[in-house]
Amino acid sequence: MKNNSTKIIAFLLIAILICACNAVKRVPDGKYLLVKNNILVNGKSTNDENATNQMYQKPNGTLLGYKLRLNLYNLANLNPDSTYQAKFKKHPGLYERQAKLLSAKQVDRLGQSFLYKGIHEFLKNTGEPPVIIDTSKTKKTLTRLKYYYFNSGYFNVSTDYTIDSVAKKKAQVNYNITTGPAYILDTIKSKIMTPALDSLFKNNNEPSFIKSGNQYKTADFEEEKNRITTYFRNNGAYFFQPTYVTFDIDTIGKKNKADVTLVINNNNIQERDSSRTEPFKLYKISDVNIYTDYSPANAKSKVNDSVTYNNFNLYSYKKLKYKPRAITDAIFINKGSTYSDTRTTLSSRYLNNLKIFNYPSIQYEVDKRDPTAESLIANVYLTPRKKYSFGATLDFTHSNIQDFGIGASISETIRNVFNRAETLEISARANIGSSKDMANPNNTFFNVSEYGLDLKLNFPRILLPFGTEKIIPKRMIPSTSISAGFSKQTNIGLDKENFTGGFSYNWSPKRHNTVKFDLLNAQYVRNLNPNNYFNVYTSSYRELNNIGKAYNENESYFDNPEDRNLRIPDGTTGFTNDVLSNKTALQPGSSEYKDVESIEERRVRLTENDFILATSYTFTKTTKKDLADNNFYQFKTKLESAGTLLSAISTIGSLPKNSNGNYEIFNLEYAEYAKAEFDYIKHWDFGKEKVLAVRSFFGIAVPFGNSNYVPFSRSYYSGGSNDNRAWQPYSLGPGSTNAVDDFNEANMKIALSAEYRFKIFGDVKGAIFADAGNIWNVLDNVIDNKAKFNNLNDLDEIALGSGFGLRYDLSFFVIRLDLGFKTYNPAHDKGDRWFKEYNFGHSVLNFGINYPF
Structure with missing residues (x-):
């Protein structure tokens, strides 16, 4: 106190x-x-x-x-040095006395200390x-x-x-x-000197930014100038620039109105000390030359290898190391096509996406062989990256499981594996960390560990036995990824081995849209220490143990006659089996019987090995232009189906079912469920570094067929630094159950968040936030009615947390601290949910890296 x-x-x-x-x-x-x-x-x-x-x-x-x-x-104090010296002038002999006691050097150094100078520098700079x-x-x-x-x-x-x-x-x-009255645009005319451009302009169906009846705005004229330039340059006008677009504004004889004349003059060509004008020409591509191993050092060397493929000329100063199609598929500039800026940009993007070249360069020159001088030669200069590259990282992490972690990884990248621009990535990782939420009998700090090996092979095309150009054209930059991985971890006491494999397609329908189609995504989770379950999930053990003290009739299940605690695991298993086989005084339908039944259902679900074979489709759309853009929205949806293919094969093949009435693969019941997720983020930039950010999320996974529950690895949780920040991870829900389990999860989730961000000073930012949401069980085998979502009335179980936070911007990432308060807690009785825990004693301090959304 x-x-x-x-x-x-x-x-x-x-x-x-x-x-x-x-x-x-x-x-x-x-x-x-x-x-x-x-x-x-x-x-x-x-x-x-x-x-x-x-x-x-x-x-x-x-x-x-x-x-x-x-x-x-x-x-x-803006002049701490003068103030320090003035002290000695005001008190003669003080300097000499302190110098005898400390030394003159130390007295002078004291004037530069934090107490005398540093604190004032800090106040002045802050x-x-x-x-x-x-x-x-x-x-x-x-x-x-x-x-x-x-x-x-x-x-x-x-x-x-x-x-x-x-x-x-x-x-x-x-x-x-x-202001006076605003001027309105009246008649709009054009005066284009080059006939070819005039014809293009008249055939352009794109809407203009300048329209009769609109109020005059200079910004609209700049937009129109850029629109016209982009259109012309995408239709062959290689030498056209925005400076050739001008506007004559005529207000003479008009009352608050202005006539507009668009003026585009001929091309102005500088020749030494003179200049001349001529009509703009619309150029076509006469040749596409690709230099596959270009560098400034060999720019003047002789080409030693060349090949012509589909009207592309490929040159190499050494032996050509690429299959021609691997390169030409990335080039959108074709022989005989009209010059286009868009085709040039698409080619650069695709070539960059191959990840086997450094900064590809595309340059044009007028073809001197053409007597009309209306042809361009496109020269594509490619500088290969090293075939092999090694990388190593060391990370300090914070996650929903780990309070603190240290991770290290090494990786090897092999480029152009099969001479068709493929990339193979091999990586190994190891992690140790600390978690206070684990069963940790030895009280060791580093009680979380993981190591793993991953392989990923990327193909810059869609791998299918038939062509996909009409469905997914190459302008969408398609790719195929094949991945495999293994990891072993000790993170929640059960100790797991995780085997993964995937085959997926990726493409971008538009500039800021992406699609990922996982044709096959396999995961096998093996629990190595299932007998440790009740040492980890202590809340479940306490509840079962209390029931066992009252109803257990087999003394061998207790650790000793005095304490009468169920032994782990044989005591807990024996008592549970006795209850469910009606060998105790507990009767089916009683509340204690249902509790035991629920505890056992959850234990089986979390200790069973899982095999998941899923197919999913993920679509993402964003209007975010760059990292500094704070006025955008992002929408992401994911649809996933697991086990359907295996069930279809089992049904067609008339394979036998096990004693539970389910199909098996490798003597293991595989998971079968359908899952849908929708995620929407919106940011509003109010200027002066003030931003309002909101996020909404809905996800549901429904088991069917071969399953009556969703595997733990594919379920949802609530709480944590990137979710509802007034609750710890896994400590909110399901429903109104008051988070009775140690790691609470469910198969449906709703989350809503809003955060107002503002600058405090320098790189220190502040935020006020509100997070709402919860998780529920729906259409699965969970018994507890409080954990279920039965109808829309259960929406009153949406929890609300609010609070404030600080952020420190290090430019490359943001360090975040958030303090959340339980504002509305659905775990309490109705009428007693608002502000009952709105105090520092029940608050949650979250540490995070970067913004939560």
Whole structure:
């Protein structure tokens, strides 16, 4: 209690010290601290973000309305060295006395210490100096605003500003904008000097950004300029550039209207000291030359090997190491085709996707053999990567199972394995970690371990016995992957071996759309230590043990007569079998009997070996342009079917069923289920590094046929740093069961999250979030009604967590801390679910890498 009191008092003192800071402490006399920019358009205040972005000066930043960084800066001593020296001038003889005690060198070094100088440097660098109104910058802002509204069609805009004092040394700047009426586009005409371009323009069916009746906007004219340029360059106009597109705007004799004339002049050709003009030419490709082993060192060397394949000319300075089709399939530029920027870009993307060349380059030259000079030669320069490359990594990880982990991996990549641009990746990995959620009788820190070996062979084409060009054309950059893997892990006490294998197809229907079709995805999970189940799932053991103390009649199942605890595993197994075979006083239908039945059902499900043979289809669409884009959406859906193929083969082959009425493969009942997932993410960028991000997820896996439950590895859980952050991983749900098991999972999940992100100072960001969701069992063998989703009324079991977090941006990744509070807990009785655990004692602190969505 004493320590807590000390912390509280220290916190209050710091808070009082910061709040007591004078915001205008460092504002000189006669100057003003900028507290607000007020943009008044025709007498009314506006919150137009684009207009706000024209400001040369903006008020000091705030955190929840408080100017934290300004006050931190005001706390700093801007001249700590002078202050330190002044102390000795004020007290003669002090320096000599301290020098005798410490030495002169140490006294001088003390002035550079954190106490005297470092803390002030920290406050100064972390803080923010006061933004003092500078009239020269105000006038520049006014000019910017005038251009901004002029470019929005207000040709008669007028501007001025006033500075209003709002307190001592504090003022706001009012920018007064009088727009006048907006100009509307009237008639739109074109004047194109090159007949070939004029014909193209008239045949273009793409919608124009400039339309009669629209308000004039400069941005629309820039978009139209780019649209026309892209269209022309994709239809043969190799030398055409955006600078050739101009617009004449005529407002003479018009009232708030403007006539527009699109003007495209002929090609301007520079020749030494003179220039001339001529009509633009539309070029066709006369030859495609591919240099398969180009480098600056051999650029002037003689080509020693060449081949012509499907009108492509392949050259090599050494022996040609590639099957021609492996390269030509990646080239979209064909002999006889019209020049196109899009074809060039697609070729570059495909060649990069092969991952066997460094920075492929495509260059064009006018074919001098053509007397009309309307032909281009395409030269494709490819610099091969090394055939063999070795890699090694060392990672520090945090996951839903591991609180802390250290992982290492080594990999070998072999390129052009079969001379058709294939890539083989071989990797080995090992991991050790710590988890507090495990059965850990020896209390060792590193109690999680895993090692594994993976192989992946990638083909830059669809591997099928028939052609797929009409269904999946090569512009979609198709590929085929064959993978296999093995891992052995000790992570939840049961110790598992995991064998995987896959055969999948990948392609991109559009620029930001991807499709993955897993034709076959096999997984075999073998539990090595199933007898350790009740040492791991201690909640299940405690519940069974309490029932055993009351109803067990076989004393050999207890560890000793005094404690009467069921021995693991023979005592727990024996008592369970006695209950389910009606050898105890427990009667079928009683609550304790159902509890034992439920515990045994879960034990069997989590300790049985699993074999899964699945087929799945995954589609992803995103509008995210790059890593800095914070105004986008992403949609992902996955449909999966497991066991259906095996059941079909078993039925057709009239194979026998086992005693449970199920088919087996390798003496093991295989899993059969259908699964569907839908994931939607949306980000809104409000500027000034303020972002609202939302995510919604729905997933369901329904067992049927050969199964009455979904394997643990394919089920859902809730809670954790990337889910509902007010609960630990696996500790929420199912339904309203109050997470009675140690690792709670189910076969249906709903998750909804919203997070508002904002800048605090520097690279430190903040967030306020709310997470909702839960998991349920549906159409499986779970008995507990509280864990089931029976109807829409069960939606009131959706849990709600809320909280706040801090993020530190290291540019290449983000370190994240989130503190979640249980806001609505469906595990409590109805009417007693809101805010009952909304305190620090029941909060959950999550550590994560990068944003949760």
